[in-house]
Amino acid sequence: xxxxxxxxxxxxxxQHLLEALRRREKIFIVxxxxxxxxxxKIRHEFGDHFINVGIAExxxxxIATGLAAEGFTVFAYGIASFMSMRCYEQIRTNLSMASQQxxxxxxxxxxxxxxxxxxxxxxxxxxxxxxxxxxLPHIEVFSPSxxxxxxxxxxxxxxxxxxxxxxxxxxxxxxxxxxxxxVTVEDGFCELAHGGDTCVVATGFMTQVARRALDxxxxxxxxxxxxxxxxxxxxxxxxxxxxxxxxxxxxxxxxHRGGLDTVVxxxxxxxxxxxxxxxxxxxxxxxxxIGHRARLHQLCGMDEAGILQAVAAPRVET
Amino acid sequence: xxxxTKTTADAALISRLKEKAAWVRNxxxxxxxxxxxxxxxxxxxxxxxxxxLYYGGWLRFDPRQPxxxxxxxxxxxxxxxxxxxxxxxxxxxxxxLEELATxxxxxxxxGCIPDMQIPGIETTNGSLGHGLGVACGMAIGLRQKRSDAxxxxxxGDGELCEGSVWEAVMFAGQHGLGNLTLxxxxxxIAMLDRCRNIIEFEPLDRKLREFQxxxxxxxxxxxxAVHEALAACRQSRSGRPQxxxxxxxxxxxxxxxxxxxxxxxxxxNAQQIAEAxxxxx
Numbered sequence: 001x002x003x004x005x006x007x008x009x010x011x012x013x014x015q016h017l018l019e020a021l022r023r024r025e026k027i028f029i030v031x032x033x034x035x036x037x038x039x040x041k042i043r044h045e046f047g048d049h050f051i052n053v054g055i056a057e058x059x060x061x062x063i064a065t066g067l068a069a070e071g072f073t074v075f076a077y078g079i080a081s082f083m084s085m086r087c088y089e090q091i092r093t094n095l096s097m098a099s100q101q102x103x104x105x106x107x108x109x110x111x112x113x114x115x116x117x118x119x120x121x122x123x124x125x126x127x128x129x130x131x132x133x134x135x136l137p138h139i140e141v142f143s144p145s146x147x148x149x150x151x152x153x154x155x156x157x158x159x160x161x162x163x164x165x166x167x168x169x170x171x172x173x174x175x176x177x178x179x180x181x182x183v184t185v186e187d188g189f190c191e192l193a194h195g196g197d198t199c200v201v202a203t204g205f206m207t208q209v210a211r212r213a214l215d216x217x218x219x220x221x222x223x224x225x226x227x228x229x230x231x232x233x234x235x236x237x238x239x240x241x242x243x244x245x246x247x248x249x250x251x252x253x254x255x256h257r258g259g260l261d262t263v264v265x266x267x268x269x270x271x272x273x274x275x276x277x278x279x280x281x282x283x284x285x286x287x288x289x290i291g292h293r294a295r296l297h298q299l300c301g302m303d304e305a306g307i308l309q310a311v312a313a314p315r316v317e318t
Numbered sequence: 319x320x321x322x323t324k325t326t327a328d329a330a331l332i333s334r335l336k337e338k339a340a341w342v343r344n345x346x347x348x349x350x351x352x353x354x355x356x357x358x359x360x361x362x363x364x365x366x367x368x369x370x371l372y373y374g375g376w377l378r379f380d381p382r383q384p385x386x387x388x389x390x391x392x393x394x395x396x397x398x399x400x401x402x403x404x405x406x407x408x409x410x411x412x413x414x415l416e417e418l419a420t421x422x423x424x425x426x427x428x429g430c431i432p433d434m435q436i437p438g439i440e441t442t443n444g445s446l447g448h449g450l451g452v453a454c455g456m457a458i459g460l461r462q463k464r465s466d467a468x469x470x471x472x473x474g475d476g477e478l479c480e481g482s483v484w485e486a487v488m489f490a491g492q493h494g495l496g497n498l499t500l501x502x503x504x505x506x507i508a509m510l511d512r513c514r515n516i517i518e519f520e521p522l523d524r525k526l527r528e529f530q531x532x533x534x535x536x537x538x539x540x541x542x543a544v545h546e547a548l549a550a551c552r553q554s555r556s557g558r559p560q561x562x563x564x565x566x567x568x569x570x571x572x573x574x575x576x577x578x579x580x581x582x583x584x585x586x587n588a589q590q591i592a593e594a595x596x597x598x599x
Contacts, residue, residue, distance in 0.1 A: 028459075048462065051493075059451045059485035066455020069440070070463065089445060090482070094452060097442045101434045 006172035014038035080110025113167035114252025131258035145207035188232030345405035353422035359569035360399030395449020447480025476508030491530030538564030
């Protein structure tokens with residue numbers, strides 16, 4: 001790992017869009033009044049490719065749909081909890097259903113995945129989006145863990161004319177992958193570390209936390225970063241998991257509610273693989289507790305200590 | 319002289335449109351006979367508007383290429399109440415006339431709500447309040463492409479309760495979408511009651527004007543008036559979106575429906591359909 005400065009995923013993503021606009025790609029960026037310094041550059045240089053619909057997420061998705069129907073690649077950019085839930089029925093009807101009939105390249109880019117807006121409280125925590133989005137047919141779902149993956153996903157989004165939900169962290173994050181590292185987007189996951197008899201399967205920012213736990217401890221465990229839920233090569237993932245005796249899943253989302261843990265438990269069950277799975281995440285409650293991210297993780301038993309404890313003594317779930 | 323010639327030509331066209339509207343109304347009733355699940359009352363109120371749009375020379379389309387880039391986009395946002403589109407699309411060759419006998423039958427592509435698997439239908443309909451926003455996106459996209467194609471969208475008045483409609487109304491005015499026309503099928507009745515007893519939209523024209531729309535209110539069953547309103551929209555150079563508030567009668571042509579505030583959910587039996595068709599003929 002390098003010691004370079006952490007980067008915000010949204011800046012990396014928007015910088016790529018700026019470069020794509022300079023290449024004259026047919027792009028529109030639609031936002032619900034959510035900004036960033038790089039977005040300021042875009043609206044200054046490419047004002048006619050930028051639409052601020054105001055605080056109106058339903059309209060953002062509808063406008064994006066209409067633009068995509070006219071052949072544009074559209075990025076609907078806003079805060080993750082609002083862009084995934086305030087306009088869920090627009091996403092269902094106009095993107096998920098409609099894309100079964102016609103190609104629509106609408107990329108919903110939600111900033112503030114999981115607990116990234118920690119001290120903003122439960123309205124800004126986004127704990128449901130993976131479950132909700134992977135439920136909808138035809139919507140690709142990306143949950144990158146670092147800014148290098150954000151780059152790969154942004155490039156992918158420009159080339160694949162399908163609706164997508166891309167959840168980004170709001171905080172700057174260090175890289176987990178070397179440039180051009182061993183990532184195949186179609187796989188949807190990457191095995192970042194091998195060893196021990198327990199595999200931690202994490203997504204988004206929690207892969208960063210698991211990586212820190214691994215680097216700071218003498219305890220060995222495998223680490224799989226699930227950065228996409230569609231596409232996700234389940235056969236390959238199963239092949240990796242079968243090398244271990246136990247699995248700990250790790251997500252900034254509700255556990256037992258259709259998120260990462262459900263994906264892993266279902267995969268193992270469908271293939272008749274008997275393996276202990278210990279889900280770590282938020283357990284059936286909202287977090288009104290005021291505190292920074294590490295504190296919230298601690299409260300949920302999903303900080304580094306909680307991860308190491310689960311690795312050492314997972315309970316049986318399957 | 320030129321004016322007289324135009325008037326004569328218009329009179330002939332209006333006469334043809336009236337005949338076509340009578341045919342579409344009867345065919346819509348027949349479709350309802352095939353498929354009692356269809357919402358017949360709300361499909362009878364926009365007949366003259368739809369006929370004038372499709373046959374009056376205002377909507378640009380090519381049935382052999384439903385997705386032709388140069389077409390005008392027409393969005394049937396009031397999905398349940400657009401069964402009258404089926405005979406129109408069949409008559410124009412988007413679908414086969416024989417398909418009208420298959421509505422809501424196993425294996426048909428014509429359900430009780432038109433959706434985008436049908437040639438000539440742009441969007442997935444049935445969930446109200448989406449059409450105008452999608453239309454705004456199309457209008458912006460067409461403007462960006464420097465296309466002279468236009469976007470038309472028809473909503474019901476009950477549909478105006480959806481907040482997303484007003485997000486789009488404000489957006490269209492703000493962005494000066496002069497290539498967008500909204501037609502409100504203003505029949506005054508939602509499912510359970512008259513709209514005024516649920517949410518009062520009046521004065522709708524003033525509300526839309528305040529959001530920077532050009533608005534004209536017409537008798538939606540007066541084909542000449544609808545024709546003129548559509549002509550004004552096509553010729554508008556104001557740079558503002560246009561709305562036609564078409565005052566209509568829900569269940570138009572079927573007295574038992576016209577009198578019934580709950581007509582939205584009413585089904586006609588074979589005898590009632592035969593009587594209604596006979597009355598119109």
